[in-house]
Amino acid sequence: MQTATAKQKLFIGGQWVETEQVHPIYNKYTGELFLQVCKAGEREVSLAVESAERAFREVPFTPEYRYTVLSKVSALLREQADDIARIIAQEGGKPITDAKVEVIRSANTFLLAAEEAKHLKGDIIPTQATPGVGNRFIYTIKKPVGVVCAITPFNFPLNLVSHKVAPALAAGNPIVIKPASDTAAVALKLCELLEAAGVPTGYVQCVVGDGSTVGEQLLHDQRITYYTFTGSPGVGKHIKQTIGLRKATLELGSNSATIVHEDGNVAKAAERLAKMAFAHAGQICISVQRIFVHKDVAQPFMKAFLGHVEKLKVGDPLDPATDVGPMISEKEAQRIEAWVNEAVREGANVLTGGTRQGSLFQPTVITNASKGMKVVDEEVFAPVVTVTTYDTIEEAIRLVNDSKYGLQAGIYTSNLSLSYQIPHLLEVGGVIINDTCCFRADQMPYGGVKESGIGREGPAYAIEEMLETVTVVVNLDE
Numbered sequence: 001m002q003t004a005t006a007k008q009k010l011f012i013g014g015q016w017v018e019t020e021q022v023h024p025i026y027n028k029y030t031g032e033l034f035l036q037v038c039k040a041g042e043r044e045v046s047l048a049v050e051s052a053e054r055a056f057r058e059v060p061f062t063p064e065y066r067y068t069v070l071s072k073v074s075a076l077l078r079e080q081a082d083d084i085a086r087i088i089a090q091e092g093g094k095p096i097t098d099a100k101v102e103v104i105r106s107a108n109t110f111l112l113a114a115e116e117a118k119h120l121k122g123d124i125i126p127t128q129a130t131p132g133v134g135n136r137f138i139y140t141i142k143k144p145v146g147v148v149c150a151i152t153p154f155n156f157p158l159n160l161v162s163h164k165v166a167p168a169l170a171a172g173n174p175i176v177i178k179p180a181s182d183t184a185a186v187a188l189k190l191c192e193l194l195e196a197a198g199v200p201t202g203y204v205q206c207v208v209g210d211g212s213t214v215g216e217q218l219l220h221d222q223r224i225t226y227y228t229f230t231g232s233p234g235v236g237k238h239i240k241q242t243i244g245l246r247k248a249t250l251e252l253g254s255n256s257a258t259i260v261h262e263d264g265n266v267a268k269a270a271e272r273l274a275k276m277a278f279a280h281a282g283q284i285c286i287s288v289q290r291i292f293v294h295k296d297v298a299q300p301f302m303k304a305f306l307g308h309v310e311k312l313k314v315g316d317p318l319d320p321a322t323d324v325g326p327m328i329s330e331k332e333a334q335r336i337e338a339w340v341n342e343a344v345r346e347g348a349n350v351l352t353g354g355t356r357q358g359s360l361f362q363p364t365v366i367t368n369a370s371k372g373m374k375v376v377d378e379e380v381f382a383p384v385v386t387v388t389t390y391d392t393i394e395e396a397i398r399l400v401n402d403s404k405y406g407l408q409a410g411i412y413t414s415n416l417s418l419s420y421q422i423p424h425l426l427e428v429g430g431v432i433i434n435d436t437c438c439f440r441a442d443q444m445p446y447g448g449v450k451e452s453g454i455g456r457e458g459p460a461y462a463i464e465e466m467l468e469t470v471t472v473v474v475n476l477d478e
């Protein structure tokens with residue numbers, strides 16, 4: 001990684017490529033210039049896809065070697081975790097402790113994908129009992145889909161890139177990465193590690209630039225067979241409409257909810273919810289945005305919850321004591337300030353927070369919020385949570401489901417029967433029992449329903465989506 005005054009080059013076809021135009025990346029807390037990154041033009045984007053396509057046709061990449069490369073990247077991430085975490089903290093504003101967790105999770109994501117590369121297999125299809133099939137042996141093989149394009153957001157600038165690069169490579173596909181420009185430094189750092197680990201030429205490229213230029217060009221390039229996108233629902237819908245019949249995985253937004261039921265552990269719920277509603281300043285797709293608490297436990301819950309929230313330390317992401325850092329930009333902090341003020345005008349109460357200093361927004365707890373308010377209906381993607389009481393579990397389920405989104409939901413309850421039933425009733429891609437909706441283990445299938453997306457990530461599941469199944473029928477009578 002270079003210094004702020006030097007230009008960080010792009011990675012295309014195994015070369016570090018310099019361009020005229022740069023994108024300045026700023027330290028999101030101090031506002032100082034952190035790094036200048038070369039911006040891809042039409043030529044570099046086309047070259048990136050061409051390099052990937054050529055690699056796919058001409059460069060062998062065996063499953064055994066995929067394992068070697070991916071596991072080496074995992075080891076390098078672990079070795080360099082402290083330095084890489086500092087990049088994430090500076091360009092992304094993520095508290096250093098959380099940034100370090102992200103790096104270690106990425107190392108794990110690579111290792112999980114490496115292991116999967118050893119186990120790619122098709123199926124044997126039983127035919128003996130099917131009339132008319134005759135003496136035929138039917139089986140399937142799995143082939144890589146072709147050139148994959150990864151388009152990623154700013155909030156987990158390493159692990160969400162890893163969740164696309166590692167499975168694509170494990171499946172034998174070359175990839176073109178277009179990271180969010182404001183946090184592109186760590187994606188390019190990952191390319192350095194992939195190069196050091198010996199990734200074959202052309203299997204990884206990274207081009208930086210705006211969604212409206214670089215992103216659009218990638219969507220229209222017919223040499224790309226598969227898109228894996230994480231980002232906002234608006235861009236996700238646009239991708240789906242633009243790419244036609246080509247396949248895509250879309251990991252989009254949410255206004256995720258957690259229920260604190262009358263028989264749940266209120267003390268634990270209050271502590272975890274205070275952490276997970278405000279982690280990374282609420283800029284997590286599964287961040288706790290709506291809390292529904294049973295009326296009988298609402299008072300002790302609120303007391304404990306507010307106590308924890310008011311202890312959160314807001315400030316410099318490089319300070320290990322910081323819990324909540326800045327938002328990605330002052331513009332985003334101004335947006336959420338306006339949404340909170342609008343909710344107050346419409347009758348909501350702010351119990352704590354609600355104030356802004358530049359891009360720092362104080363952890364904010366809102367009550368008396370209702371449907372029709374942006375802080376309830378839209379994805380806040382900010383350190384803001386609403387708390388609403390309910391009378392019956394049926395009402396709580398209806399409130400959780402009353403959303404255009406459906407990524408994950410959480411419930412605190414000691415009722416075994418309810419724990420079993422509720423995943424069948426909630427309209428989400430993942431249900432977390434006795435923890436908040438903001439939980440992800442990197443190996444689990446992860447993704448949403450409704451406007452939260454299409455498909456599942458987690459190395460084993462992403463690999464499956466990035467493979468083509470070919471059926472082979474052998475007529476044994478010939």
Ligand SMILES: NC(=O)c1ccc[n+]([C@@H]2O[C@H](COP(=O)([O-])OP(=O)(O)OC[C@H]3O[C@@H](n4cnc5c(N)ncnc54)[C@H](O)[C@@H]3O)[C@@H](O)[C@H]2O)c1
Nearest residue numbers: 152153154179180211215216231232235251252253254285
């Ligand atoms: N479900 C998940 O797993 C998940 C994870 C993280 C973030 N997110 C979502 O991401 C959003 C926040 O991230 P963001 O602000 O970086 O999202 P964003 O949608 O603004 O940008 C994501 C990426 O899309 C690119 N892009 C924008 N317009 C494009 C276009 N026309 N064509 C092609 N690419 C284009 C951007 O440059 C960026 O690289 C939130 O909605 C959040 O919920 C979802």
Ligand SMILES: O=C[C@H](O)CS(=O)(=O)O
Nearest residue numbers: 155156159284285286440
């Ligand atoms: O922002 C949403 C991400 O999916 C979070 S995580 O990296 O998967 O935890």
